[in-house]
Amino acid sequence: MTRNVVDPVTELWGDDLVPVARALLTSAVHCFARRGFTGTTTRDISTGAGLSPAALYVHFRSKEDVLFEIARRGHLRALEAVSVPEVLAGADDPPSRLRAVMSRFVTWHALHHVAARVCQYELAALNPEHLEEIAGIRREFPELFRAVIVEGVDRGDFAPVDAGRVVRALLSLGVDLVRWYRSDGPDSPEQLGRFYADLAVSMVSAVPGPPAG
Amino acid sequence: MTRNVVDPVTELWGDDLVPVARALLTSAVHCFARRGFTGTTTRDISTGAGLSPAALYVHFRSKEDVLFEIARRGHLRALEAVSVPEVLAGADDPPSRLRAVMSRFVTWHALHHVAARVCQYELAALNPEHLEEIAGIRREFPELFRAVIVEGVDRGDFAPVDAGRVVRALLSLGVDLVRWYRSDGPDSPEQLGRFYADLAVSMVSAVPGPPAG
Amino acid sequence: MTRNVVDPVTELWGDDLVPVARALLTSAVHCFARRGFTGTTTRDISTGAGLSPAALYVHFRSKEDVLFEIARRGHLRALEAVSVPEVLAGADDPPSRLRAVMSRFVTWHALHHVAARVCQYELAALNPEHLEEIAGIRREFPELFRAVIVEGVDRGDFAPVDAGRVVRALLSLGVDLVRWYRSDGPDSPEQLGRFYADLAVSMVSAVPGPPAG
Amino acid sequence: MTRNVVDPVTELWGDDLVPVARALLTSAVHCFARRGFTGTTTRDISTGAGLSPAALYVHFRSKEDVLFEIARRGHLRALEAVSVPEVLAGADDPPSRLRAVMSRFVTWHALHHVAARVCQYELAALNPEHLEEIAGIRREFPELFRAVIVEGVDRGDFAPVDAGRVVRALLSLGVDLVRWYRSDGPDSPEQLGRFYADLAVSMVSAVPGPPAG
DNA sequence: CATGAATGAGTATTCATTCAT
DNA sequence: AATGAATGAATACTCATTCAT
Numbered sequence A, B, C, D: 001m002t003r004n005v006v007d008p009v010t011e012l013w014g015d016d017l018v019p020v021a022r023a024l025l026t027s028a029v030h031c032f033a034r035r036g037f038t039g040t041t042t043r044d045i046s047t048g049a050g051l052s053p054a055a056l057y058v059h060f061r062s063k064e065d066v067l068f069e070i071a072r073r074g075h076l077r078a079l080e081a082v083s084v085p086e087v088l089a090g091a092d093d094p095p096s097r098l099r100a101v102m103s104r105f106v107t108w109h110a111l112h113h114v115a116a117r118v119c120q121y122e123l124a125a126l127n128p129e130h131l132e133e134i135a136g137i138r139r140e141f142p143e144l145f146r147a148v149i150v151e152g153v154d155r156g157d158f159a160p161v162d163a164g165r166v167v168r169a170l171l172s173l174g175v176d177l178v179r180w181y182r183s184d185g186p187d188s189p190e191q192l193g194r195f196y197a198d199l200a201v202s203m204v205s206a207v208p209g210p211p212a213g
Numbered sequence E: 001c002a003t004g005a006a007t008g009a010g011t012a013t014t015c016a017t018t019c020a021t
Numbered sequence F: 001a002a003t004g005a006a007t008g009a010a011t012a013c014t015c016a017t018t019c020a021t
Helices: A019-035 A042-048 A051-061 A063-082 A084-088 A094-111 A113-121 A127-138 A140-155 A163-180 A190-204 B019-035 B044-047 B055-059 B063-082 B085-089 B094-111 B113-122 B128-138 B140-155 B163-180 B190-203 C019-035 C043-050 C055-058 C063-082 C085-089 C092-113 C115-123 C127-136 C140-155 C165-181 C189-203 D018-035 D042-048 D053-059 D062-084 D086-089 D093-109 D112-122 D128-138 D140-155 D162-179 D189-203
Strands: none
Touching: A019 A042, A019 A051, A019 A113, A042 A051, A042 B063, A063 A094, A063 A113, A063 A127, A063 A140, A084 A094, A084 A113, A084 B055, A094 A113, A094 A140, A094 A190, A113 A163, A113 B113, A113 C055, A127 A140, A163 A190, A163 B163, A163 B190, A190 B163, A190 B190, A190 C019, A190 D162, B019 B044, B019 B063, B019 B113, B044 B055, B044 B063, B055 C085, B063 B094, B063 B140, B094 B163, B113 B163, B128 D093, B140 B163, B163 B190, B190 D062, C019 C043, C019 C055, C019 C063, C019 C115, C019 C127, C019 D140, C043 C055, C043 C063, C063 C092, C063 C115, C063 C127, C063 C140, C092 C115, C092 C140, C092 C165, C092 C189, C127 C140, C140 C165, C140 D086, C165 C189, C165 D162, C165 D189, C189 D162, C189 D189, D018 D042, D018 D053, D018 D062, D018 D112, D042 D053, D042 D062, D062 D093, D062 D112, D062 D128, D062 D140, D093 D140, D093 D189, D112 D162, D128 D140, D140 D162, D162 D189
């Protein structure tokens, strides 16, 4: 079952792009992740792909367009990862579905923490039209989590939690990990996904102790 | 009895700075939070404080030095907020102490979400010496949480959780909120602090459900 | 048979430079000679070559690098001018060789007095590495003169003069002329060279008059 | 006869200036000599005198005015040094007078090589009126030398040299030494003055050898 | 497709000078 | 007289982008 491990960044781009364009996106992801969008020059991106500064403009309209392509493709891939059928409409109960969606969300962000950092922290550099397009995709994520939580609460599987607040907390856990996760750290993406899935279940369970004042 | 609420950013700076220097730091916080360090010009900062571009250099050595002062003072204030005696050595039990430290951590970040965004996301722009100085302060935060968790696990107040992982999750919740928190949102800083304190307790409680695979 | 006389500045640069780079160096020589290195802006240089301010950086790393290229090429050309075989190892006697080296040294500096002014007076603006590289070339000049003087003294062609002091005086005559020489003045570079060659011979001849106190 | 040795720079300024103004001029001489006029900031000058940047403007109208005062006082002092009665109208013969004027000119420039460097190389930074005033003083120097040479040639003490060219050469020797003279070098100002006086006599003596072609 | 050269608009920083104290 | 703060005008250098080849 083990494939050759490919670069988690490179595998994000589809076949609709020529190899040079993919190389530029990959270089841009590393640059943006390290120095931010404004801290990265188009020269950095091109040079990182082994090309001259002008080459970027053969494949993209602008530096902002490069970021948009990264954000668009990155978000769509992340959404795919948590939208697989067994999560969306599995026969399983809400606790199992919560575990599934949380572990997939976390695992994807850990595996793609470099690209995800760009997707999470550099969106302010997009122009309004592009930002709105990305925001549209992003709105799917809380919906996915909310549906599971609400169903679990309704069915009595979960404690009667505030779904909105819990969803924000769950998303925070998955998002913030791109700030500190290291590939050479103690946890593999899958291990981290399982741990955070457990946490998610804890967070919707009734707390035995006394309530806060 | 209610006083005028002071600007959460301005109140971060001590009396050791002249008013103009404080105004520059405040302006810089808003600029850095909105456009990032590299996306902010020194003109933005000075103009935001009602001064000419050159005025910044009367009070600070460089743009990086402005960021460093923000980061240093911001981190020290946050540390103060969670290091009050009742948290550090209160007579209370670990669950109460966990609630106290988590709620204070979260409340501080929510109240100061603008400055905290700079403190959390712009550190990469610091030079190595300044970065290390800030990193030294930052290392206190996981220590504070870890001490409470470890004691609670040892005393049997908490389930036998992996303290390192839980601490990272708790910090993530407090940190990531600076990305999405809005002062005009539904939760006040204190309300959010209480909610997250509850979550923290959930996360160290035994989960009634079936164990993860 | 007379060709158009080429600009003495432009002819200093080799074929290894593209025309635009040569034009920038020529412009820089005129600017540096007139206003000094620090008194010259990069805009002055570029504009003087008919280019935009940024064009300088397409061809040179920095303003200092422009000065270095001028100094390096200028010094090497001057060294070539006085190092021709008939000067170095001619069959002639030391007086003839002294005349040859002095007249060539002076003629070169008079002809290239604009570039030479930069080479003589602006070296303090070079960085330490570049300065040392130029200093290495400069050390050749006193050596050339000293060899001739010492041989002449040894063979009895010259009076028993203090070679070091005389060499410094001869170099001074050639160097200082870049401060006052004008192309439209009474002496052509060649005439001045011949006159100073005569002076050089005088300076190593026994003085008939009474010795100094 | 030995006085306490005073700083050759400080002793240039007259009693008409208050001590702080003298300290500023002294600091400016050292700054201008090292980095040139445009390379020196008013802050450099003030700080070098132990004062705040604004202090300079209490005593001088502008940075250019500081240079003018240095140039004016420096040139007048140099002129005094070579215009003493025994040089101008001594009963001595032209060879002795040539020796006297050359040795005094050279000795003064060697002793005051730091200030003289400013007087010789920074005049281009003066405004037209100030430049003309300094040029007026400067014209006295070639006149002094020329008078001696012409008289010596007329009386037959000297060979029939071209007075203008010889004068320029003699001035060059005295001026250029400010470029290379070091106080800790092998020659004292007086020794150098005597050596250059001998050279001056050589240069107006008939050369025994064959004339240049 | 790819690039070397070129540039208009910036960007952090400096600097001579002023002024209220 | 002396200065801390302030600033208008640079100044070296950068950068996203264009374009002829």
